[in-house]
Every structure is written in C-alpha cells, then in structure tokens.
Amino acid sequence: MRRVAKRISETPKKSFGMYQKAAELGARGADLIHFELGKPYADTPGHIKQAAIDALLAGEVHYSDLRGTPELRKTLARKLNERNGIAASADDVLVTNGLTHASFAAFMALIDPGDEVILLEPYYPQHLGKIELAGARAVIAPLDAADDFTLKPALIEPAITPRTRMIVLVNPVNPTGRVYSREELQGLADLAIRHDLLVLSDEVYEDIVFDDHKHISIASLPGMAERTVTAFAFTKSYAMDGWRLGYAVAPSWAMAGMLKITANDATHVNTFIQAGARAAIEGPPEPLEDLVDEDRRKRDVVVRRLNQMPGVRCALPQGAIYAFPDISDFGLPSQVMAERILEEARVVVEAGSFYGPAGEGHLRICFGSESIERIEIGLDRLQAFFNGLWQAGAAGNGVGNG
Ligand SMILES: Cc1ncc(COP(=O)(O)O)c(C=O)c1O
Numbered sequence: 001m002r003r004v005a006k007r008i009s010e011t012p013k014k015s016f017g018m019y020q021k022a023a024e025l026g027a028r029g030a031d032l033i034h035f036e037l038g039k040p041y042a043d044t045p046g047h048i049k050q051a052a053i054d055a056l057l058a059g060e061v062h063y064s065d066l067r068g069t070p071e072l073r074k075t076l077a078r079k080l081n082e083r084n085g086i087a088a089s090a091d092d093v094l095v096t097n098g099l100t101h102a103s104f105a106a107f108m109a110l111i112d113p114g115d116e117v118i119l120l121e122p123y124y125p126q127h128l129g130k131i132e133l134a135g136a137r138a139v140i141a142p143l144d145a146a147d148d149f150t151l152k153p154a155l156i157e158p159a160i161t162p163r164t165r166m167i168v169l170v171n172p173v174n175p176t177g178r179v180y181s182r183e184e185l186q187g188l189a190d191l192a193i194r195h196d197l198l199v200l201s202d203e204v205y206e207d208i209v210f211d212d213h214k215h216i217s218i219a220s221l222p223g224m225a226e227r228t229v230t231a232f233a234f235t236k237s238y239a240m241d242g243w244r245l246g247y248a249v250a251p252s253w254a255m256a257g258m259l260k261i262t263a264n265d266a267t268h269v270n271t272f273i274q275a276g277a278r279a280a281i282e283g284p285p286e287p288l289e290d291l292v293d294e295d296r297r298k299r300d301v302v303v304r305r306l307n308q309m310p311g312v313r314c315a316l317p318q319g320a321i322y323a324f325p326d327i328s329d330f331g332l333p334s335q336v337m338a339e340r341i342l343e344e345a346r347v348v349v350e351a352g353s354f355y356g357p358a359g360e361g362h363l364r365i366c367f368g369s370e371s372i373e374r375i376e377i378g379l380d381r382l383q384a385f386f387n388g389l390w391q392a393g394a395a396g397n398g399v400g401n402g
Pocket of ligand 1: 097174245
C-alpha cells in the first residue's frame, strides 16, 4: 500500500541547490545575503494589481475558458505577433500557471517514454526533472565555457540519435546570462529542421536584455513555428513570480495535446488574475523599463566588483539576472566553494555544477533579488572571503593562485 508511483521513485532525487541549506541556516537566525533564487526584488506594478482587484470585485470569480480568457489570449496573440514575430491567433495560446506549467504541459503532451530530449548544458535543472517525469531520457549537449557558452551546432549534433524528439532552449540563458544571436539561433533551427526535431523554447527572460543585445524568438525564424513550443511568463518582466502566470504558443496539433494535459491538471488559471496579466501587457511600458534599468545597474556593480576580487573572472551578462563568474583558479569544486561561502561569508550563491558539469568552475550569482544596498553588503562579504582564500593559497596550503 505504501508505495509511490514508479515515475516518482525512479526519477533521480533532485537537489534544491543551496536554497534548502540556506533556509535551514536562515531559520536559525543567520543574516544571509540571498544571491541564489531568481526572485525579482521589485513589487508588481500597481496598475497590474488594481486590474486584478477590479476583476475580483466585478465578480470574475467563476470557471472560464480552459485555454485562458479570450480577452487575455487576444492580447497575448497581438503581443506575440508584434514583439516576438510569431504569427499566432488567440487559439494558438494557452495561459498557464507560470512558465513551469507551460513546459510541464509541453513535455507531457509531446514526449513519450523512451524518447530523448537534448538539454544544452549548463541547463535549467527543472527541465531535467520534467523530462524524467515524462519517462524520457535527457541527453546533454555541453556548451564550452572557454567559448563564452556559444551555441554551436557542432556541439549539439553528436547528441542526436534516432530517438531524439526535442531540443530544449533557454534564451536569455539561466544561468550563463547569454542572449543568443540570430546566427546562433539559425544554426540550431537548421539542425532541428534537418533532423525533424521539436524545440521547446523557454523565454522567461525575454524582456531582461542589456546594452545592444536583442532577444529573438526562435519560432520567428523560417520553418520554426510549426515545430516550436515557446513558453513565456509574467514572472520576471513584471515581478509577478507569486502570481503564477505564464503562457505558451504552439502549433495547433501540439496545442491540442497541451490543452488535454491542462484540462486534467490545473483546469485553467485563476480567472481574475488574468485581468492583471492583460493590464501588464497593455499598460504603460515604464514599469518594465525601470525594472530592466535597475537590473542593469545591479549587474554593473556586481560584475565590476567581482572582477576586482582575486581569482575571480566574470563575463558581462547580456541578459537575465545572473552573473556566472569563473572561480576555477582556486581549484575547488564549485559545490564546496558555495558551501564555504555560505558557512564563512553568510552569502548564498549557487554552484555552477548545479547546472551540469559544463557549469563547473563557476558560481551563479543572482543580482535581481536583493536591494542594491544588500548587494553591496554581499559583495563586501565575498571580497573578504576571496581575499582570505587567495592569501591562504599564496601561503602554500594548496588553495589559491599556486
Ligand atoms: C529558465 C527558467 N525557466 C522557468 C522559470 C520558472 O518560471 P515561472 O516562475 O514562471 O514558473 C525560471 C525561474 O527562475 C527560469 O529561470
């Protein structure tokens, strides 16, 4: 009687990274600086909250369309056409409980047990978990840190077998901060078309791009819309992580399958909060611009100061809310480093290896979830930690610059 389903018991147990360890320390009263979770620091803009409150008070409290309210889907279809270059009608859109539910519905609807799904490494660990829950096998295509994690078909093609069904793309990338260029995406698109593969494109950070970088949806490239499920969310762009609101756009045959999953699990997203989502897209652009400006300022401080620390080299993130500094000069596994930083510096960072072996030698530092003042305190603590470690190495104890 006391047994869980095989799909749970046979799925390798996932670690929660540093989050759980930090929560235990935090519960014991430790003053921690949180650079681990990608939780936006900003509050949800007021006009978005007000739209949801108005809808609630107006009685939008009942079951609605399984795919999402027609009004919201119309708004999203317009946005997809105008901003993403994806030709979509309201019926091609499914409103979901965050991006998490969009990708879950896609994996469950499109992947069979025994299929292989390619993950570009470093990968987002949740995707791995969901591929395994679907009974499929994740096949890793490692990108090269020494080549700025550039997306190259030659690194992906060897992972393709007759069982390969799908490639998962995250763009902009958590954890590396890369924003893929049109050329990189075209290389992946050519590969998908040549081998007749699906693409699941996670674009949760579509709006958080810096400098001259441009976010391009792979589904906008010729021949890709018919083989791509693109997943988006309100989570990062509008600081709406707790609202659990996302959406997917997919070709009609795939959407029919995803709808069947949704009809049997979430049913649909809360009716009145969808009014907030509509206000987010149709409202003034300033809140999003301010959020990205603030993230850019934080990125600049974090990267400048990391590069002043001994043994630390950090590339400038092009998008998303993560710095991914190289700490390989210390010669310590990144998990050991993250645990020592938590214990000794009271700063929570993620180990690069949490995102797969290609992330080893790095740490992931989220600059989006603390105030600038707390970020500075965290950086002071990291500076003291790395100074100490570097000097210890110079003194000949096997750690550091020797
Ligand atoms: C790459 C990526 N995909 C999906 C998610 C989850 O998005 P949501 O909270 O909308 O489910 C995150 C959250 O950090 C993420 O980094």
